[in-house]
Amino acid sequence: MKTTFIFFKNSILLFIFLCSNITLGQENQLKQIDSFLHESEKKHSHYNHLEELQIAKKANVLAKKIGDNQRIAESNYIISRALASLELPKESLSYIQKSLNQKYTQKNILLQAKFKEIKAYDFYVLSLKSQSSQELKSILKLLKNKTDTASARILARIHTNIANQYFDKNSIDSAFIYYRTAGNFFGKLNEKSAHNTIAEYYIALGNAFSQKKDFDSAFHYYQKSYDLKTKYKDPIIFMQYITFGNYYQDQKKYNVALDYYLKALQNIKEYSINITPFNSLNKNIADVYGALGDKEKQSLFENIYTNKESEIAATRSESMDYALSIIVDDKENKYETSEKKKYIWIFVGIVTLVLFFFFIYSVLRKNLKQKETIFSEVHGTLQEKEEIISQKTVETQELQLKVNEAYNEVCELAKNNDPNFYSRFLEVYPDFQKKLLEYSPGLRTSELILCAYTFLGFNIKDIADYTFKSINTVRNRKQNLRKKFLIPTEQDMGMWLRNVLAKPTGKEE
Structure with a gap:
């Protein structure tokens, strides 16, 4: 009895120990x-x-x-x-x-x-500006009745983004309406915790005043942005320096502009900020040195800018490869899980079939009439399979019809210069953009859209008519693309693009 009690006591202690280890590990x-x-x-x-x-x-x-x-x-x-x-x-x-x-x-x-x-933001980058605007306004509806601080922070950003979109369209009055609303939401936030976002808002507001040629108000908000960062002893102030540099460069006060640009560059280096998104700073410094007549330093910073642009192009390619590998890994993991489940079901199916046929065999030995019944059932099953095969044939034909319909739909969108054209085109030809970027990682969205028109078989005149551009403009852009892709003069660009998409992997030899 005592031995049994000790065994149970030790078992309970072991269970508690294992549970605590699991909890600690998690x-x-x-x-x-x-x-x-x-x-x-x-x-x-x-x-x-x-x-x-x-x-x-x-x-x-x-x-x-x-x-x-x-x-x-x-x-x-x-x-x-x-x-x-x-x-x-x-x-x-x-x-x-x-x-x-x-x-x-x-x-x-x-x-x-x-x-x-x-x-x-993704829609805006893809030039789907209408969808981008709708998405932002849907957030306003989603958070309409929210009064908490986290919601106010998001609403402040969303109103600022909507204002920025109006700013990009040069609808300054509409932009100011949303900037003011954003300011009301920023006023509800704790200034210290939100000072970075508020400082960016002040810069955007200053840019809007600058667009209206109200330079005094513009400078006032640029200064507010800088003062807010220094108020909370935030050492990362390169954006404020760049803003001041741009302001004084526009005012043709090149020495003052240069001083701020160099301060921005020093701040970026001091705090290990990735300069890639701000490489234009080197170009601005080169321009200012040019305006001041210092050709040596102008050349120096132009070379820095150019070299960095080349590095950015290479890095962008590596970044895309890594990012795409993540997507592929996720799909492969999903596929592996699906395959495991499939094999389990196959195994279960095989076992079930073995048991089923064993049962049939046992019954057949006992009763010949039962065998005839089973034969009839098997015959019925074969008929069902033939019907399934026939149905699959019809489905295959319908799928081919849908592919043709998708091609016609994309062509109609292209002819109407529909803003949804390129996103729908990528749905139909999902590998198109990826393969072209392997040839030229720096391609802009407008260039990819022109490639899509050419891929569909439209000639220069068609593209010019559909996109409301001159024939010379379209011809020159296509010529630039031929140079980027190294397409031989005698080869048709549309045929080249279709050959690229048809290749399973790798670039053209």
Whole structure:
């Protein structure tokens, strides 16, 4: 009796020990995930978007491993944001759509709003400006009755983004309406915690006044942006320096502009900010030196700018390769899981069939009449299979018809210069953009759209008519593309593009 009691006591102690170890291990993993998320946010603030993506992906893998839906969603948000910053809107949209369909996100309105904010940015990059505007305004409806601080922070950003879109369209009066509303929301925030976003808002407001030629008001808001950063002893103030430099360069006060530009450059270096998004700073410095007559330094900074642009092109290609590999890895993992499930079902099916035929065999031995019945059932099954094969044939024919319909639909969108043309084109030909970027990573969206028109078989006159551009403009842009792709003079560009898409992998020899 005593021995039995000791055995049960030791078993209970062992169970408690194992449970505590499991709990402790999970807590350590949560801390590691949170550490990754914090580090990725830091990389974002320093514009190191590739590192932001890499670290967020680590957090995402760990979160999926332990099944933490909240951290899965949070890491997905950072991944989609990093992909957007790396100029991969399609891949970013893929993560966003997947996240918006998750139950955790559907229950969290703030997270939905943040995903939709990136979605709007991706649409804008893809020149789908109408869809971008609709997405931003849908966020306003989503958070309409929200009065909490987190919602106010998002609403302030959204109103600023809408204002910026009106600014880009030179609708300054409309822009000011949204800038003022954004200011009301910023007024509800804790100034210290939101000072970075507010400082960016002041710069945007200053730019709007500058566009109206109200330079005094513009300078007033540029100064407010700088004062806010220094008020909270924020050392990263290169954007404010660049803004002052631009202001004084426009005023033709080149010595003052140069001083601010050089301060911005020093601030970027001092705090290890990724200069890639701000390489135009080197070009501005070169222009100012040119205006001051210092040809040696003008040449120096022009070379720095040019070399950096080449480096950016190479890095962009590497970033795209890495980002795309993440998408591929996710698809492969999903495929492997699906394959495992398929093999399990096959095994279950085989076992079931073996048992079924064993049962049939046993019955057949007992009763010949039962055998005839089973034969009739098998015959019926064969008829069903023939019907299924016939149905599959019809479905295949319908699918071919749909492909033809998709081609005709894309052509109609192209002829109507529809803003949805290029996004629909990529749905029909999903590998088109990726393969062209392998040849020339620096292609702009407008160049990719021209390639799409050419791929569909439209000639220069057609493209000029449909896009409301002159024939010479279209001819020159196509000639530039031929040079970028190194297409021989005697080869038809449309045929070349179709051959590229038809190739399974690799570039043309």
